[in-house]
Amino acid sequence: MGKTLFDKVWDAHVVDTVKNGPQVLYIDKHLIHEVTSPQAFNELEERKIPVARPDKIVATADHNTPTINQHLPIKDKLSRLQLEQLTKNCKKNNITLYGLGHENNGIVHVIAPELGITQPGMTMVCGDSHTSTHGAFGTIAFGIGTSQVAQVFASQCLLIEKPKSLRVNVNGKLKKGVLPKDVILYIIAKLGTNSGTGYFCEYAGNVFEEMSMEGRMTVCNMSIEMGARGGMIAPDETTFKYVKGKEFASKGDEFDKKVAYWKTLPTDDGAVFDKEYSFDAADIEPMLTYGTNPGMGIKITEKIPLNTDDSFQKSLAYMNFKAGETLIGKSINYVFLGSCTNSRIEDFRIAANYVKGKQKATNVHAWLVPGSQRVAKQIQEEGLDTIFTQAGFKLREPGCSACLAMNDDKIPEGEYCVSTSNRNFEGRQGQGARTILASPLMAVATAVHGKIIDITKH
Amino acid sequence: MEKFIQLTDTAIPLPTENIDTDQIIPARFLKATDKKGFGDNVFRDWRYLKNGSVNTNFVLNNTEFKGSILVAGNNFGCGSSREHAAWALVGYGFKVIISSFFADIFKGNALNNGLLPLQVSSEFLKKLLQEIQENPSTKIIVDLEKQSLKTSVGNVTFDIDTYKKVCMTNGYDDIDFLISKKEKIAAFEAAL
Ligand code: SF4
Numbered sequence: 001m002g003k004t005l006f007d008k009v010w011d012a013h014v015v016d017t018v019k020n021g022p023q024v025l026y027i028d029k030h031l032i033h034e035v036t037s038p039q040a041f042n043e044l045e046e047r048k049i050p051v052a053r054p055d056k057i058v059a060t061a062d063h064n065t066p067t068i069n070q071h072l073p074i075k076d077k078l079s080r081l082q083l084e085q086l087t088k089n090c091k092k093n094n095i096t097l098y099g100l101g102h103e104n105n106g107i108v109h110v111i112a113p114e115l116g117i118t119q120p121g122m123t124m125v126c127g128d129s130h131t132s133t134h135g136a137f138g139t140i141a142f143g144i145g146t147s148q149v150a151q152v153f154a155s156q157c158l159l160i161e162k163p164k165s166l167r168v169n170v171n172g173k174l175k176k177g178v179l180p181k182d183v184i185l186y187i188i189a190k191l192g193t194n195s196g197t198g199y200f201c202e203y204a205g206n207v208f209e210e211m212s213m214e215g216r217m218t219v220c221n222m223s224i225e226m227g228a229r230g231g232m233i234a235p236d237e238t239t240f241k242y243v244k245g246k247e248f249a250s251k252g253d254e255f256d257k258k259v260a261y262w263k264t265l266p267t268d269d270g271a272v273f274d275k276e277y278s279f280d281a282a283d284i285e286p287m288l289t290y291g292t293n294p295g296m297g298i299k300i301t302e303k304i305p306l307n308t309d310d311s312f313q314k315s316l317a318y319m320n321f322k323a324g325e326t327l328i329g330k331s332i333n334y335v336f337l338g339s340c341t342n343s344r345i346e347d348f349r350i351a352a353n354y355v356k357g358k359q360k361a362t363n364v365h366a367w368l369v370p371g372s373q374r375v376a377k378q379i380q381e382e383g384l385d386t387i388f389t390q391a392g393f394k395l396r397e398p399g400c401s402a403c404l405a406m407n408d409d410k411i412p413e414g415e416y417c418v419s420t421s422n423r424n425f426e427g428r429q430g431q432g433a434r435t436i437l438a439s440p441l442m443a444v445a446t447a448v449h450g451k452i453i454d455i456t457k458h
Numbered sequence: 459m460e461k462f463i464q465l466t467d468t469a470i471p472l473p474t475e476n477i478d479t480d481q482i483i484p485a486r487f488l489k490a491t492d493k494k495g496f497g498d499n500v501f502r503d504w505r506y507l508k509n510g511s512v513n514t515n516f517v518l519n520n521t522e523f524k525g526s527i528l529v530a531g532n533n534f535g536c537g538s539s540r541e542h543a544a545w546a547l548v549g550y551g552f553k554v555i556i557s558s559f560f561a562d563i564f565k566g567n568a569l570n571n572g573l574l575p576l577q578v579s580s581e582f583l584k585k586l587l588q589e590i591q592e593n594p595s596t597k598i599i600v601d602l603e604k605q606s607l608k609t610s611v612g613n614v615t616f617d618i619d620t621y622k623k624v625c626m627t628n629g630y631d632d633i634d635f636l637i638s639k640k641e642k643i644a645a646f647e648a649a650l
Pocket of ligand 1: 062063107108109128130339340341399400403404421422
């Protein structure tokens, strides 16, 4: 029987197996940030255990950082202390840190791929559930809790049970205006938010094969929103080309040797998955969520469904929407283009391309937040910032920002926000804020029109 | 980590489904650098109204219900991987969460903090929730050794990973275990 991509990478990292229990999995790269690492460092310190492999850890500050005036001291005392703690911990343990203002700083899941830290066939973890993003490279990457961060610090390994395997196939031709974000929102709307629990998902089919690395990252990013630990896409020429020449990627012969290995990773013909689904690309339209979990999504042309379930009703009440309603024409005052789902250069190119020659609606507060310093720089180099400025938009500085609203970037109570992030939970973007998840194209179109429009008709 | 072997207590019913970790502990409380104090803010935005006053409609503020067992709706702990959610629940005094389904990462985080995520069938959950709501003094007996749960609405058994069970009943954690594997890990690294 053939092996899956997931099996191949997993099996290559098993150090040991506990009888009737979990396996000891070796971790190639451990990414850390300010929010989920301090307690892990404390734990080790209290138990007098050294960090095993500081050379395999990379740190950034992103969750709790301001997106304006990053050159000034941080006003919020607790946030400032958290960052100082990260700096102290990294220094003490010899860990590379790309702190605030550093040219490599940015959202952890944006910087690791762009620096070439993320490579096919690796195992990667981070104390953040959207670590699944890195699966776009054919990497086993998943989020862990802080106790597990401490485990990896202590041993460079993780005790974990091997998840089951799931494959989602999407084949056919995508319609105009349908972006990778719509593909994943569609899959989650079809399968539900816990269809993937206990599974690691592989995305296969020509739709993913034809996607850019940025698009693949958007898809894998949201694997966790259907409950899966992670998602993966087989590495191919697109992947190799993306990794080649990046700062942390090997060079010359060394690189070619790696590519030869990476080429052996894709799922063998005849490999069997525990669960498999297939969708037709032509059925996908620009998507929007109307509720308070990412599975509550509809096509732009669809109406909010009827459902008498209590949690469904509660969710609609929170959003102040009614069953049977269309979202087209809803007036929107906030738009967020950012987060590790959609803050890469390609997302800003799509946005700039749309807003070029248009004007932002006066009622809309639009937060455009690049995922990293490098993305911000590239936006400038490509002249996209001028397009945004001319259209009445202002770019902010990199960070997680309104994706989780830990810093000052909060959507006010009761306001709707069309957001390119990945979660629409109650209060996620600020207490009482109402999030509508969408693609970068839908987000900027909303910002220009001041309301939700059917992008396929424009 | 504290040992967990057996527990007999009353329970608090919270039938809401899909309770995500943003509800258990909102992001604005994640700025601390230690594990203390999160219990004060567990379910913060449900416990308090917007003006800061106590929401008397929320079950944790209803003095009729007490206990270290939380009985919650399906798909508990979905969303963010923040372990702060487990710390908040433990900090508040919960020792067991009963639901018909737990999100993966939350489940792992709970077990790593001595909090038992106990999965039952949705039919049993429904009966149990109803019984507690009608009769707040309903006692629940959880026996981890026997993997059993006993109440007036019936007795059921539950699953738990053998290794995790050993950890919980002995109060060990994964770090102790992994450090004991040092040589194997070194050998693996040498072969990389
Ligand atoms: S952008 Fe949002 S989802 Fe991504 S790492 Fe930051 S907080 Fe997490």
